[in-house]
Amino acid sequence: MKIGVLGTGVVGRTVAARLDELGHPVTIGTRDPGATLARNEPELDGLTYATWAADHRAVALATFAEAAAAAELVVNASSGLASLDVLRQAGAENLAGKVLLDISNALDFSQGFPPRMGVPDTDSVAERIQREFPDLRVVKSLNTLTASLMVHPETLPEPTSVFVSGDDAAAKATVVALLRELGHTDIIDLGDITTARGTEMIMPLWLRLMGALGSPAFNFKIVR
């Protein structure tokens, strides 16, 4: 399945590298590919995009619009605060009818730590995207765990849970199949796109757990 990953940060890179490894043709989308390749500031993984890309030659780099146009499934790996702008640049015409796997969170660190929620409790990034792009089939998932565990959940000592939220049953089935490819086994369908509020609002607890445990290498398992 041709996949476009919107976002060149560590989350986008991690997901793109793993999807490439699984055999999917992957293009990463960015605002300005030339500027991304020229950037000297390393990301949280310590690597500039160019250095990372040299080790992942099969992953293409293109504009948001080109990455979306070529893709059957699009992954929103941009910050939830920037996602609407990123998707506008991708272009509604390039997104229409496609599945969007939205893995973003909207945390506003502008006032320091702990961050504010970037979206009120009556809304979510996923719903904002779905409202503005009604022809896009938005599925929220994977926003509740760190990037390395999104793509390698088997590195934890036991199976854990992930969630899907969305209005389109076929799009959710496509995402669930992709999650299984990534190694997820307990995938809980929370319901329509409004249920994404629940997973987006888990971030404050997630951040405090990372602080208490001293590591982002954990995940929620729903024991029942």
Added chain:
Amino acid sequence: MKIGVLGTGVVGRTVAARLDELGHPVTIGTRDPGATLARNEPELDGLTYATWAADHRAVALATFAEAAAAAELVVNASSGLASLDVLRQAGAENLAGKVLLDISNALDFSQGFPPRMGVPDTDSVAERIQREFPDLRVVKSLNTLTASLMVHPETLPEPTSVFVSGDDAAAKATVVALLRELGHTDIIDLGDITTARGTEMIMPLWLRLMGALGSPAFNFKIVR
């Protein structure tokens, strides 16, 4: 340890019954004990207070103030929307120096389902209580699972996690010991009282999980 449980609903009853069973002298506090005993409307467990109390004769009923005055540890089992009012009735002089185990959540269902958060994301019920009653040693815990699992976590197929938040280390140690008595084994100290925001904001996901799973009999396990 003498314990006062503020709140006559299912949560208060469930916690009071279990603490009594464990050998603690327990008094349930209510606004007006006569009115509570005269009430004909059953609670969510299908029982009026009087019917429930007939099966739990060792659990006393008193005013909020009397229950707080007699207690070494107070459990806030009132709705988070009402908690400040309940604690004002209990009286700052009856609460000073005591440990408050705050198990409340502030969900506002006045606009229907899903509920609004009753507290903004820069605050929590626990912090509001701590600010208004600085001599009370507030510890947030147990607000992330259903009442029957608060007191019988061993009924789930495997051990799960609970969290504590608070500014007073000795008060947290008292609560942790009580949680162990209840059967909890993975108790994660998130940090100061502001970390209660994280667990209070997990409620929207909790409610959606209850809907998806068709049961409140689940809990979060932090796998790491």
